[in-house]
Amino acid sequence: MSAVLPPASERSDAGTLGMWLFLAGELLFFGGLFAGYAIGRLHSPAGFAAAGVRTDLLLGTLNTAVLLTSSFVIAIAADAAAAHRARAAVLGFAGAALLGLVFVAVKAVEYRGEWHEGLFPGPGFSMRDAPQGAELFFMWYFSATALHALHLVIGMLMASGCALAQGLRAPAWLRALDAHAVALYWHFVDVVWIFLFPAIYLVAPRA
Amino acid sequence: MSYLCDGHSLRSWLLTTDHKRIAILYALAITAFFFVGGAAATMIRLELTTPAGDLVSDDAYNKLFTAHGVIMVWLFLIPSIPSVIGNFVLPLMIGARDLAFPRLNLLSWYLYMAGGLIVLAALALGGVDTGWTFYTPYSTMFSNSFVSLTLFGIFVTGLSSIATGINFIVTVHALRVPGLGWFRLPLFVWAHYATSIILVLATPVLAITLLLVAAERLFQIGVFDPAHGGDPLLFQHLFWFYSHPAVYIMVLPAMGVVSEIIPCFARKRIFGYRFMAYAILAIASVGFLVWGHHMFVSGQSPTANLLFSLLSFLVAVPSAIKVFNWTATLYKGSIRFDAPMLYALGFVGLFTIGGLTGLFLASIALDVHLTDTYFVVAHFHYIMVGGSVMAFFAGLHFWWPKVVGKHYPERLGRAAAVLVFFGFNLTFFPQYLLGVAGMPRRYHAYPPEFQVLNVLSSAGASILAVGYLLPLLYLGWSLRHGRPSGANPWGATGLEWQTASPPPTHNFEQPPEAPQDVYGYTPEIGARFGR
Numbered sequence: 001m002s003a004v005l006p007p008a009s010e011r012s013d014a015g016t017l018g019m020w021l022f023l024a025g026e027l028l029f030f031g032g033l034f035a036g037y038a039i040g041r042l043h044s045p046a047g048f049a050a051a052g053v054r055t056d057l058l059l060g061t062l063n064t065a066v067l068l069t070s071s072f073v074i075a076i077a078a079d080a081a082a083a084h085r086a087r088a089a090v091l092g093f094a095g096a097a098l099l100g101l102v103f104v105a106v107k108a109v110e111y112r113g114e115w116h117e118g119l120f121p122g123p124g125f126s127m128r129d130a131p132q133g134a135e136l137f138f139m140w141y142f143s144a145t146a147l148h149a150l151h152l153v154i155g156m157l158m159a160s161g162c163a164l165a166q167g168l169r170a171p172a173w174l175r176a177l178d179a180h181a182v183a184l185y186w187h188f189v190d191v192v193w194i195f196l197f198p199a200i201y202l203v204a205p206r207a
Numbered sequence: 208m209s210y211l212c213d214g215h216s217l218r219s220w221l222l223t224t225d226h227k228r229i230a231i232l233y234a235l236a237i238t239a240f241f242f243v244g245g246a247a248a249t250m251i252r253l254e255l256t257t258p259a260g261d262l263v264s265d266d267a268y269n270k271l272f273t274a275h276g277v278i279m280v281w282l283f284l285i286p287s288i289p290s291v292i293g294n295f296v297l298p299l300m301i302g303a304r305d306l307a308f309p310r311l312n313l314l315s316w317y318l319y320m321a322g323g324l325i326v327l328a329a330l331a332l333g334g335v336d337t338g339w340t341f342y343t344p345y346s347t348m349f350s351n352s353f354v355s356l357t358l359f360g361i362f363v364t365g366l367s368s369i370a371t372g373i374n375f376i377v378t379v380h381a382l383r384v385p386g387l388g389w390f391r392l393p394l395f396v397w398a399h400y401a402t403s404i405i406l407v408l409a410t411p412v413l414a415i416t417l418l419l420v421a422a423e424r425l426f427q428i429g430v431f432d433p434a435h436g437g438d439p440l441l442f443q444h445l446f447w448f449y450s451h452p453a454v455y456i457m458v459l460p461a462m463g464v465v466s467e468i469i470p471c472f473a474r475k476r477i478f479g480y481r482f483m484a485y486a487i488l489a490i491a492s493v494g495f496l497v498w499g500h501h502m503f504v505s506g507q508s509p510t511a512n513l514l515f516s517l518l519s520f521l522v523a524v525p526s527a528i529k530v531f532n533w534t535a536t537l538y539k540g541s542i543r544f545d546a547p548m549l550y551a552l553g554f555v556g557l558f559t560i561g562g563l564t565g566l567f568l569a570s571i572a573l574d575v576h577l578t579d580t581y582f583v584v585a586h587f588h589y590i591m592v593g594g595s596v597m598a599f600f601a602g603l604h605f606w607w608p609k610v611v612g613k614h615y616p617e618r619l620g621r622a623a624a625v626l627v628f629f630g631f632n633l634t635f636f637p638q639y640l641l642g643v644a645g646m647p648r649r650y651h652a653y654p655p656e657f658q659v660l661n662v663l664s665s666a667g668a669s670i671l672a673v674g675y676l677l678p679l680l681y682l683g684w685s686l687r688h689g690r691p692s693g694a695n696p697w698g699a700t701g702l703e704w705q706t707a708s709p710p711p712t713h714n715f716e717q718p719p720e721a722p723q724d725v726y727g728y729t730p731e732i733g734a735r736f737g738r
Contacts, residue, residue, distance in 0.1 A: 014307045014381045021373045021407050029411035032445050036419060036430035036437075044436035121428045133436035139428045143419070 015178035023188045026151075030192050033144055037199055040136050047133020052204030054119060054127070055141070059110045060201040063103050064193065070099035071190040074159065078183035086166040089179070093163035096186060100156040107149055114138075141200055148196060151189045158182045209612070209709040224309035225712060227610075230295035232316050237283050237291060238679070240323060244278035247271050249672065252634075252665040260652035268651035269336035270352070276339030277357060281364050282323045284595055285453065288460035289406075290319070290371055292602045293399045295610060297375060299703035299710060300393050302384030302719040307377040311370050318367035325360030329353040338649065340450070343431040343442040347423040355424050358417040365410045365417075368456075372406030375399050384702070386721035390481065393701055393725050397484045398463025401491035405452045405459075409495070413449035416442065440505055447498035455494040457591055458558070459487060461598030462529055465551045468605050469533050471699045472548035473540030476726040479532045486525035486532075493522050503574045512571050519569035526562050530555060541730045545697075546620030550601030553628045557593025561586060564639065579649075582642025585635045593631055600627065600678065607682065608696045612708040613689030619681045627674035633667025700727050 041048045077092020118126025121139045162182050165174045210227045213219070220228060250271050254262040263271065294312070298305055306312050329335060335357045337346045346354050379400050383392075420442070423429025430437040470477045477483060499507060499515030533555050542548070564586040568574050577583060600623075607615050637660040646657050653661070695704040702722060706715050 014377045017380060018308065018311075018373050018377045021376055022369070025369055025373075025407045025411040028408055029415050032412045032415035032419075035445065036441065039438045039441050040430055040436055043438065047436060121426055135428055136430065136432075136435040136437055139422070139426060139435075140430060143422055147418075 015181045016184070019178070019181035019184045023184065026188060030147075030195075033140075033147070034195070034199070037140055037144070040133060040140060041203075044131065044133025044136065046131035047135075048137045049204040050130040051119075051127065051134040051137035051141075052200070053206050054114075054117070055201050056110050056113060057201050057206065059106055060197060063106050063110075064197050066099050066103050066106065067190050067193050070096045070103070071187050073099065074183045074186045077159075077162070078179050081162065081166070081179035090163045090166045093159045093166075093179075093182075097156045097159040097163065100152050100159070103152060104149055104156075107145065111142075144196060145200070148189065148192055151192070155182075155186045155189050159186065208711060209707065210712045211611070211709050213712045222313070224305070224313050226294050226298050226306050226309065226312060227710065229312050229316050230291050231610075233286060233290040233294060233319070236316075236320060236323065237287055240278055240282040241675075243327070244275050244283055245672065245675065247275035247278070248668065251275060252668040254651055255653070255661045256658075256665045258653050258655045258658050258661075263651065265651050266336060269338075269649070270330075270334035272649060273335045273338050274330050277326060277335070277361070279591075280339055280453070281361050282319075282326065284457045284591055285364075285368060286319060286371075287457075287595065287599050288464060288602060289375070289399060289402055289456075290315075292464065292599070292606060293375065293395075293460060294371075296606055296703050297396060297399055298378060298382070299609075299706065299714055300396055300701055301379065301382060301387060302702050302715065302721070303378060303382035304713050304715075306374045307381055308374050311374055315367045315370035315374070318370065319364050322360045322362070322364030322367065325363060326357055329356040329360060332356070340446065341417075341420060341442075342446075343420065343423075343439045344433075347420055347429060347431055348427075355421045358421050362414055362417050365414050368406045368410045372403035372410070375403040376407065384719055384721050390484065391721065391725055392484075393463075394466035394477065394480070394483050394487070395460075395463035397487050398459045398466070401487045402456055402459045405456050405491055405494070409449045409452040409456075412445055413453075416445040416449070419445075440502070440507065443502050443505055444498070447501045448495075451498040451501065452491075452494050454587075454590065455490055457595045459490065461554065461558075461595045462487065464598045464602040464605070465533065465554050466529075467699075467701065468547045468551040468601055469536050469555075470726050470728055471605075471697050472543045472545060472551075473537050474542075474728045474730045475536055475540040476724070476728055477532065478535035478538075479528070480726065482528055483532055486528045489525040490522060493518060493525070497522060500569055500574070503571050504578050516569055516571050520566065523562065523566055523569075526558075530559055530562075544621070545604075545617060546615070546624050547601045547605035549621055549624035549628075550597050550604065553624065553631075554594055554597040554601060557589050557597060557628075557631065561589025561593055564589065577642055579647055580642035581638040581646050581648055584648050585638035585642060588635045588638070593635070597627065597631075600624070603678070603682075605697070606703075607685075608692030609703060609708045609710070611686055611689070612692055613685050614692045614696065615678075615685045615689060616681050619677060623674050623677040623681075626670055626677065630667050630670030630672075630674050634664050634671050635667070637661070637664045637667075700725060 073092050074096035077089050077096060080088035080092055114120060118124050119138050120142065121135045125135055125138075127134045158177065159182060161174055161177050162179050164170055165177050210225055213225075220232065223229060250263065251268070254260065254268060254271075260268070294306075332353055335350070335352045335354055337350050337352070337354060341354070341358070379392075379396060419430055423431055428435050431439050431442045433439060466477060466483060497515060497519045499511055500519045503512050503515075564582070568577060568583065568586060604615060604620055607613075641657055641660050644657065646653055692708050694706065694708050696708075697704070700722060702719050702725075703710075705719055
């Protein structure tokens with residue numbers, strides 16, 4: 001029955017290769033988003049600058065620190081899983097997922113503040129007197145950060161899965177999760193944020 | 208035990224992870240969508256038999272050609288050869304037991320079905336009138352139809368494309384039988400490898416573009432809206448960055464099919480194997496750099512026009528290499544004209560006409576005259592229908608004995624192939640002439656002087672319809688009454704022919720050995736499989 005089954009070593013390589021390919025696609029997905037940003041900023045630099053200073057630099061920086069730390073933790077977790085150190089792996093994956101949760105919570109606080117300041121595009125938008133492009137900036141900001149947060153939530157689910165998979169009675173489909181591939185995905189979501197952070201918070205000169 | 212007999216319950220089909228059964232699931236679904244899209248085309252051709260817009264309203268006509276385009280591109284052509292024939296044959300060709308990720312393969316089918324049903328729901332609720340290209344600002348600001356729902360459906364089928372692409376690439380890398388090096392692979396495998404790279408890299412760009420259009424419809428502010436500092440041309444750039452490579456998603460697998468059939472029925476090694484493989488890679492990579500030729504009249508800079516024109520001409524070089532090499536393979540071959548070969552030869556001829564008229568459109572000055580005329584419609588139907596659909600039927604007939612273990616009736620097969628070839632040319636050649644005469648596309652009424660050519664085109668479409676319905680009947684008939692085919696009815700050299708027909712669940716009873724020469728055809732073998 002298993003006459004043509006490939007050796008196990010090839011299968012685990014397969015998971016990593018599959019994830020790299022998926023991330024190559026994701027790069028182009030976010031690439032389209034960044035192209036939209038570049039065009040908008042090129043057409044209306046003043047509007048983008050006026051809107052950029054209204055973002056919350058403190059919370060943005062805090063979230064950058066949280067996410068960088070989570071990447072560090074998940075790298076340790078993936079190594080621990082490969083070395084069959086179950087305790088360290090559980091702690092690492094759970095820790096990364098928890099830091100992801102902190103990021104999403106901080107993001108929610110940030111969204112709440114922006115909503116109250118009338119920065120959400122639409123009829124209640126408060127920067128009516130700002131140069132053209134301010135509303136587009138916030139449209140882009142909310143689309144981009146929401147898509148990023150969605151990716152992070154998927155990462156949190158997979159990291160939690162990896163933590164649970166270390167348990168002795170974990171079901172087979174959960175143990176099929178490739179810890180290395182999950183960590184790769186997590187790093188990618190982190191790197192996307194590394195590009196979002198300056199594009200959103202740092203480009204406009206602040207007083 | 209053959210894969211067809213391994214479980215007869217509905218559950219054994221709907222929860223299968225066997226690539227062969229998933230290929231059958233895909234085949235059933237795309238056949239249904241093909242006939243829905245075909246019904247829309249039938250309505251279009253009926254309307255256009257008379258100059259006056261008397262059968263459907265202008266609004267209904269817009270929805271008809273949009274439905275035809277959306278269904279045929281995303282629900283039929285993109286998955287047709289890769290997800291049906293590729294899914295079934297690719298693991299067999301490399302001696303693997305299954306794809307690298309069998310469960311992802313099943314998930315991919317469910318995503319495709321979900322996306323397809325969402326698109327059908329949007330059509331049933333009232334349809335879309337933007338054309339399959341969804342150009343802004345019409346799609347974002349003005350269209351009062353089910354744009355967002357349709358976009359969402361296409362987005363979901365895109366996820367299915369990406370999953371299939373990743374699965375194929377990893378399979379070719381990781382699961383080749385020992386000793387089967389890259390330059391021993393069948394060109395079908397090369398073609399699917401290159402197609403998968405396009406699927407993985409281009410589809411996400413479509414995904415983000417469609418999301419941005421949907422967001423703009425929802426909030427009335429967006430990156431394609433000039434009133435807020437956005438740019439409607441950005442939509443065209445992003446859309447064609449996917450949709451031009453998508454043409455190669457449709458045609459590269461077709462080239463793969465034809466490269467298997469021509470050597471088999473000419474009993475000769477494929478001419479210039481390495482160049483064929485490199486040409487596939489060249490088409491896939493240069494194909495990413497030509498999207499701007501859809502935008503010559505959009506107002507993009509003359510420099511950009513010049514570069515896109517030049518690069519588009521460049522794609523003709525590897526394409527021509529392929530046509531020359533297929534022709535050289537035929538030279539002094541002992542050729543048999545069975546149905547798969549008739550379809551494959553039809554592909555070569557029609558692809559050549561479609562490709563050459565593509566050069567007309569890549570020339571900026573000529574394109575300004577021909578943009579948005581029936582010349583463009585005729586050109587891409589020669590590539591997609593004359594090329595890809597012909598090759599799909601070629602592959603369907605070639606591998607049918609392998610899939611079901613029965614022969615189709617050969618005479619009817621040949622008759623259908625000839626009908627399709629003549630019907631196709633009668634349908635679409637007049638459209639070239641209409642385009643040169645200046646008839647614009649996407650209109651439901653036209654001046655009376657265009658009627659003769661339009662009636663010819665509609666007459667051709669009715670012949671084409673018979674040609675497409677015939678295989679549905681006789682292939683269905685052959686399931687029960689067809690002659691048993693044996694493992695290798697064509698005397699073909701690929702690994703997939705070394706196992707039983709239909710193959711056992713795990714593909715091979717013994718691990719197969721890598722073939723010394725995957726195109727090792729000789730005229731002597733040909734003598735053995737005469738009927």
